[in-house]
Amino acid sequence: MADNEMLEIINSHREGILQSDIRKLMGIDSKKCSRMVNKLMKEHLIRRDDELAEGRKTYRLLPIGFIGPSERHLKLIANGIFSPCTGCNLECYPETCYPLNEWVLAVIEEEA
Numbered sequence: 162m163a164d165n166e167m168l169e170i171i172n173s174h175r176e177g178i179l180q181s182d183i184r185k186l187m188g189i190d191s192k193k194c195s196r197m198v199n200k201l202m203k204e205h206l207i208r209r210d211d212e213l214a215e216g217r218k219t220y221r222l223l224p225i226g227f228i229g230p231s232e233r234h235l236k237l238i239a240n241g242i243f244s245p246c247t248g249c250n251l252e253c254y255p256e257t258c259y260p261l262n263e264w265v266l267a268v269i270e271e272e273a
């Protein structure tokens with residue numbers, strides 16, 4: 162159960178959370194925290210990056226699974242349509258591009 166709580170906390174921090182912070186947040190000791198982190202990493206549910214915080218070596222815990230589009234990516238979605246220019250390999254004539262025109266209309270409709 163505590164593993165699920167830890168996973169939820171990590172997943173709610175898209176930019177990751179320091180291991181020391183999650184330990185304090187959950188009110189657990191560092192040994193138990195390390196055990197839980199290792200279990201989640203073994204299950205490929207999170208990843209752990211080295212980080213220096215206030216001159217001390219610690220770890221940043223990051224979600225691995227898809228947890229929804231980020232703020233930045235939401236700007237590329239209009240009425241459920243992702244920007245057609247992303248990954249496009251068509252010969253590009255934006256002035257007459259049908260997919261782009263459709264997407265711009267979706268942006269306009271969404272903002273109306």
Ligand code: SF4
Pocket residue numbers: 245246247249250251252253254255258259260261
């Ligand atoms: S404008 Fe049209 S052709 Fe050009 S990149 Fe976007 S979708 Fe592709």
